[in-house]
Amino acid sequence: MSTSYIIDAVRTPRGRGKLGKGALTGIHPQELLAQVLKELERRGTFEAREVDDVIAGCVSQVGDQGANVARNAVLAAAWPNEVSAVSLNRFCASGLQAIHFGAMAVASGAMDLAIAGGVESMSRVPMGADGGGQDGGNLELRKRLFQVPQGISADLIATLEGFSREEVDAVALRSQRNAARAIEEKRFARSLLAVRDPATGAVALERDEFPRPDTTAEGLAALKPSFVGMGEAVVGPNGETLDQIALAAYPAAGVIHHVHTAGNSSGIVDGAAAVALASERYVREHGIKPRARIRAMATIGSEPVLMLTAPAPASEKALRRAGMTARDIDLWEINEAFAGVVLQVTRALGIEHDRVNVNGGAIALGHPLGATGAMLFGTALDELERSGKATALITMCVGGGQGIATILERV
Numbered sequence: 001m002s003t004s005y006i007i008d009a010v011r012t013p014r015g016r017g018k019l020g021k022g023a024l025t026g027i028h029p030q031e032l033l034a035q036v037l038k039e040l041e042r043r044g045t046f047e048a049r050e051v052d053d054v055i056a057g058c059v060s061q062v063g064d065q066g067a068n069v070a071r072n073a074v075l076a077a078a079w080p081n082e083v084s085a086v087s088l089n090r091f092c093a094s095g096l097q098a099i100h101f102g103a104m105a106v107a108s109g110a111m112d113l114a115i116a117g118g119v120e121s122m123s124r125v126p127m128g129a130d131g132g133g134q135d136g137g138n139l140e141l142r143k144r145l146f147q148v149p150q151g152i153s154a155d156l157i158a159t160l161e162g163f164s165r166e167e168v169d170a171v172a173l174r175s176q177r178n179a180a181r182a183i184e185e186k187r188f189a190r191s192l193l194a195v196r197d198p199a200t201g202a203v204a205l206e207r208d209e210f211p212r213p214d215t216t217a218e219g220l221a222a223l224k225p226s227f228v229g230m231g232e233a234v235v236g237p238n239g240e241t242l243d244q245i246a247l248a249a250y251p252a253a254g255v256i257h258h259v260h261t262a263g264n265s266s267g268i269v270d271g272a273a274a275v276a277l278a279s280e281r282y283v284r285e286h287g288i289k290p291r292a293r294i295r296a297m298a299t300i301g302s303e304p305v306l307m308l309t310a311p312a313p314a315s316e317k318a319l320r321r322a323g324m325t326a327r328d329i330d331l332w333e334i335n336e337a338f339a340g341v342v343l344q345v346t347r348a349l350g351i352e353h354d355r356v357n358v359n360g361g362a363i364a365l366g367h368p369l370g371a372t373g374a375m376l377f378g379t380a381l382d383e384l385e386r387s388g389k390a391t392a393l394i395t396m397c398v399g400g401g402q403g404i405a406t407i408l409e410r411v
Contacts, residue, residue, distance in 0.1 A: 002280050004103035005290035005411070007046070009378035010039045011273035012195050013208045014366040017122035023205035024195060024270040029058075029065050029121035031198045032272040034076035039193045040115065040276055041079075045288055048077075052111035054085035055102050056274070057094025057118030058370035061087060062130045069119060089370070091399035092337060093299075094118050095273060096373025096406060102277040103294045112282040117274025117374035124270075127369070134399060145304060146236070148246045150399065151227035151265070153307040154338035155258045156246050160306075163343050165259045169220040171339035172264035172363045174353070179360025180213035187359055187386060191273075191378040210267045210366040225258035226265060249305040264339040269366030273374035275381075292381055295391070295407040296322035302401040308341050310403025311395040312348035318393065318405040326351055329407070330389035333376040335396040336361035345395065359383060372396070377406065384410040 012032055015024030024032065033056060041048050056070035070085035090097040095118030102116030131137070134147040148156075158168060182188060194206035231243035240248070243256050283290055298317035302310035311334060319325060326349045334342050334356055346356060359379055362372060373396060380392035395405040 002107050002109065004107040004294045005278045005280070005283050006292045006294070006381060007276045007278050007288055007290050008040055008043055009191050009275040009381050010036050010193050011191050011375045011378050012036060012193055012271045013205045014269040014271045014368060015205050015209045017268035017270050017366070019123045022123055022270060023209055024121070025123040027195065027198065027204060029119050029124065029272070030069055030072045030076045032121065032195065032270065033069065033073035033119040035195055036117065036193060036272045036274045037073060037077040037079065037115065040274060046113055046276060048079040048083060050113050051083045051115055053105065053114050054083060055098040055114060055116040056085065056087050057089065057098045057373065058087050059089055059091055059094055059120060060125045060127065060129045061089060063125050064121060065125045073119070090402070090404070092335065092367070092369055093373050093396045093398045093402070093404040094370040095375065096377060096394060096396060096404050099275060099277070099374060099377055099406065100297045103297065106277050106279040109279065112279045114277045115274050116277060117272065118370035119272035120369040120371050121270045122268045122368060146245050147304050147307070147400065148242050149230060150307060150337070151260060152231055152242050152246050152256070153305065154260050154340050155227055155256050156250060156253060156306060157308060157344055158259045158340040159253045159257045160250060161340070161344055161347065163259065163340050167343060168259050168264045168339035169217060171342050172220055173215060173217055175336055175357060175360045175363040176212055176215040178358055179211045179364035182359035183207065183211065187382065188379070190382050208365050210269050211360070211364045220263045223261040223263045226261050228258045231256060231258060246305060260338050260340065264363060266337050266362035266367035267365070269368045271368040271371045271375065273371045273378060275374060275377060290411050292384065292408050292410050295409045297406050299402060299404045302403060304401030307399065307401045308337065308397040309344060310401060311341065311345045311397050311405065314403030314405040315349060315393055315395045318407050322407050324407070329391050329393045330355065331358065331380060331383055331392040332356045333380045333392060333394040335367070335372060335376060336363040337367065337397050339363065341397050377408065380408055384408070
């Protein structure tokens with residue numbers, strides 16, 4: 001295998017994911033991704049006609065995000081008809097998985113130039129809009145394995161690990177403060193694209209809309225747990241609640257302590273992102289100075305009721321492939337799906353908090369599902385360059401009990 005190089009990365013700001021209340025809700029997700037594609041080309045490192053494929057993650061592929069959102073975004077960007085595109089779904093890791101597939105293609109020699117990323121308009125296509133729940137409505141599978149919602153899994157992890165409400169709130173407060181500093185210091189500026197209204201050309205959003213820089217520990221502590229009612233919902237064939245189903249798999253927990261709230265869980269937002277990946281041959285022949293290379297990639301499965309604990313073993317798998325240890329990584333981007341996930345991963349791998357999510361995470365900035373992995377990738381790339389550091393590892397928990405990890409090395 002040859003090397004897969006990153007030559008550029010672009011993302012939209014994250015807009016609040018409430019229909020009619022966020023700045024991006026009036027813009028079709030195809031157009032969000034199309035603007036990212038056009039901005040990548042505008043920067044001059046490649047021409048659209050040279051792109052071998054566009055690969056885009058998207059979780060809820062229905063309605064506005066159905067009908068192969070990636071291909072329609074290519075058409076909306078007015079790129080040549082010959083540029084192909086595919087949409088994929090690995091739940092929250094979809095955008096990072098798209099980058100993996102693009103990197104595999106250019107490293108293998110199957111492609112010279114791939115554009116990979118993702119899009120999610122959570123205001124226009126809400127979570128669960130594609131139907132079927134976590135298991136796709138397969139009743140036979142459900143008899144054997146009942147997969148509880150992720151919020152219940154997150155609270156179960158916190159219970160088993162002994163994470164207190166104060167500890168998970170501290171993760172959230174740190175995320176908000178780090179994001180506020182990053183925005184104030186313009187750390188996101190290199191990758192950030194000002195989104196325009198396709199009809200009028202007016203700027204719709206030029207900075208992340210979700211962060212709450214005035215967040216306090218007292219304000220976080222006052223929020224009610226989000227998943228108590230969900231845990232009490234009766235869903236089992238014999239009248240079991242979701243909490244009881246989860247506890248049947250993990251009886252050692254005794255009782256689930258619901259510690260996750262709207263303040264220490266990821267935010268619902270809209271957005272799109274993409275990176276340009278090139279082969280050694282393309283970089284050499286076009287005289288391009290790449291920004292980074294992918295050192296290793298990995299995915300892994302984990303127990304699907306607990307569900308959200310796979311980032312640590314996925315990271316270990318990627319580190320083994322790179323011949324590295326956790327101590328060799330300068331910066332970590334651990335997706336803040338829930339604060340308890342970040343705490344579980346840092347504990348399992350022995351990572352110091354000052355290397356993790358230094359510019360905030362999804363708790364402060366939001367988690368546009370299919371786009372998040374590509375956004376984290378670009379954030380890590382920009383921070384490596386800003387800080388002069390060498391390596392970053394991006395990892396995410398994934399629905400159904402999966403994890404993904406990517407090691408990025410600055411060139």
